[in-house]
Amino acid sequence: MDLRSAQPVSPRPAMPQPAVDSDIAFIGGGFRTTTFLSSAPALLRHRVRVYERGTGVGPGGFARYGITTTSIGSRFLKHLDLSGPFAALAHSPAVMDVARAEQPVAMPRLAGALTTLGRTLQGALGAEGVRLDSTVVAVHADRAGHRVDVRLADGSTETSGHAVLATGRTERAHPELAPWRAKVLLSSTVIATAHRTEIKERLLAANGRPVVVAGSSHSAMSALRILLDLRAEVRAEHPGAPLPEVQVVRRGPARLMHDSADLARRDQVPCRERPFDPARDICPSTGIVYRDSGLRHQSRALYCALWAGELPGAALVDASVLADASDRFDEAAFVVQALGYHGQAPDLYLDGVLVRPGDSPDRLLADDDGALLVSGTAHPLLSVLRVEPTPLDRRDNTAYASDLYRRLAGRLDRLAAPVTEVGA
Ligand SMILES: Cc1cc2nc3c(=O)[nH]c(=O)nc-3n(C[C@H](O)[C@H](O)[C@H](O)COP(=O)(O)OP(=O)(O)OC[C@H]3O[C@@H](n4cnc5c(N)ncnc54)[C@H](O)[C@@H]3O)c2cc1C
Secondary structure, eight states, X not given: OOOXXXXXXXXXXXXXXXXXXXXXXXXXXXXXXXXXXXXXXXXXXXXXXXXXXXXXXXXXXXXXXXXXXXXXXXXXXXXXXXXXXXXXXXXXXXXXXXXXXXXXXXXXXXXXXXXXXXXXXXXXXXXXXXXXXXXXXXXXXXTTTTEEEEEETTSOEEEEXXXXXXXXXXXXXXXXXXXXXXXXXXXXXXXXXXXXXXXHHHHHHTTTOOEEEEOOSHHHHHHHHHHHHHXXXXXXXXXXXXOOOEEEEESOSGGGEESSHHHHHHHOOTTTSOOOOHXXXXXXXXXXXXXXXXXXXXXHHHHHHXXXXXXXXXXXXXXXXXXXXXXXXXXXXXXXXXXXOEEOOOEEEETTEEEEOTTXXXXXXXXXXXXXXXXXXXXXXXXXXXXXXXXXXGTTOTTTTTTXXXXXXXXXXXXXXXXXXXXX
């Protein structure tokens, strides 16, 4: 995040106690807020308030997709602290099935677990702690007043001692696809359960013209999987109808793989990358040497088959810049954009200055303990909870953000107003 107009801020003074509606405001009540707060039950002693534009706290974006997760199930709930208000979840099959899963899980199953977790969190926060159907349009941090104003779409404003941005990420229209914008669908649309019928209609209406997926990472493989599944359904429902080939335009092997096993050993980042294992990391049928940052599980198997030309109905196309494949895009019945996600956040004001409008191209950068970085300095009133995707230069670092929850919880606990213990 480039906040050049903002003044440097002094790091983390102890927070005074202004009269505010909450000690800590969480903007967004999705996966991150839910798993973070359930990893730190002690934080709930403070006055925590969650603002969520949807109708419930818990699954966030995961409720929308009909795919299998990339990560194994247990990773999503690895921080869960089954104490205090969350103790009863030890007996919840929905939660514990995912918490113990050593394989990727169907996303509806993950969403179910997060919904249960979210309900428990809502119960613990109470009516004052949750604002549903509440879209935050702007966050104003005022260092002199030691408070944050949370502006809502209904025109109201609530105040807090600190705000944590946990608003998730989204796909933005990619400039390289501008010439074909009218027929571009986002990968998140293709994998959404709500759009299955529409996508099938488009596949049928393509009348044999190809469908092009721009990108070759996880989101591209998820979209490819759905397109091939729906294509099979269309074939069964309309025997004889011409069906499109799905062409995946790859901008380069980039960071998906090493050029050879020798290079994999040589380029290994000690203590950061998972150690190279030829048995696991070399595809037996194609010889592709995957690096730790590469595709996993279903996406990896799919990419392997695609690369080897063994995936019926699909083909891989190389184009170092998308314009090199412009004839493919011209011919396509429709194009699926799978070129990455961008953090989304409300407008951010620091001391009265708009420093990051919601549509800013700047990334929301944070310190290792989640403090928002402003011109490289930690801001005392604002935190960011993994809003941006993992930065490209940290993709090989398996330790990236692994300690974030613990460090953020510790910092918020210190910053928030002291808790008066019952009986003290
Ligand atoms: C298809 C797909 C598959 C993925 N698979 C994996 C995976 O396997 N493993 C993995 O680790 N990650 C995966 N991710 C990354 C994933 O985005 C994050 O891990 C996770 O969903 C992020 O959680 P979050 O809380 O930041 O966002 P979300 O869960 O989307 O939550 C954000 C919440 O904020 C709310 N919100 C947004 N703006 C506002 C506002 N202005 N006011 C009020 N509320 C607001 C939203 O309604 C939402 O509930 C995947 C992402 C996608 C899209």
